Amino acid sequence: MFGLGTPELIVILVIAFLIFGGKKLPEIGAGLGKAITSFKKGIRDVEGEGKELMNGIPGVKEATEVKQTIDQVKNFGKVVK
Numbered sequence: 001m002f003g004l005g006t007p008e009l010i011v012i013l014v015i016a017f018l019i020f021g022g023k024k025l026p027e028i029g030a031g032l033g034k035a036i037t038s039f040k041k042g043i044r045d046v047e048g049e050g051k052e053l054m055n056g057i058p059g060v061k062e063a064t065e066v067k068q069t070i071d072q073v074k075n076f077g078k079v080v081k
Contacts, residue, residue: 004012020028054060 016028017025
C-alpha cells in the first residue's frame with residue numbers, strides 16, 4: 001500500500017494514537033470511511049450523468065457501435081494467428 005511496509009504503518013498508528021488519543025481515533029476512522037464512501041458515490045453519479053449526456057448527443061451511439069465492431073474485427077485477427 002503506497003510502498004509502506006508494516007513497520008512504517010505501525011509507527012504512523014502509534015503517532016496518531018499519541019496525538020489524538022484512544023477515544024478520538026474510532027471517530028476519525030468512521031469519519032474518514034464516510035468521506036471516502038461519499039466521494040466514491042459522487043464519482044459514480046458524475047460518471048453516470050456523463051454517460052447519459054454522451055448518449056443524448058446525436059451520432060455518439062452509432063459511433064460507439066462502429067468502434068465496438070472494429071475492435072471485434074481486430075481481436076478476431078489476433079485469434080486467427
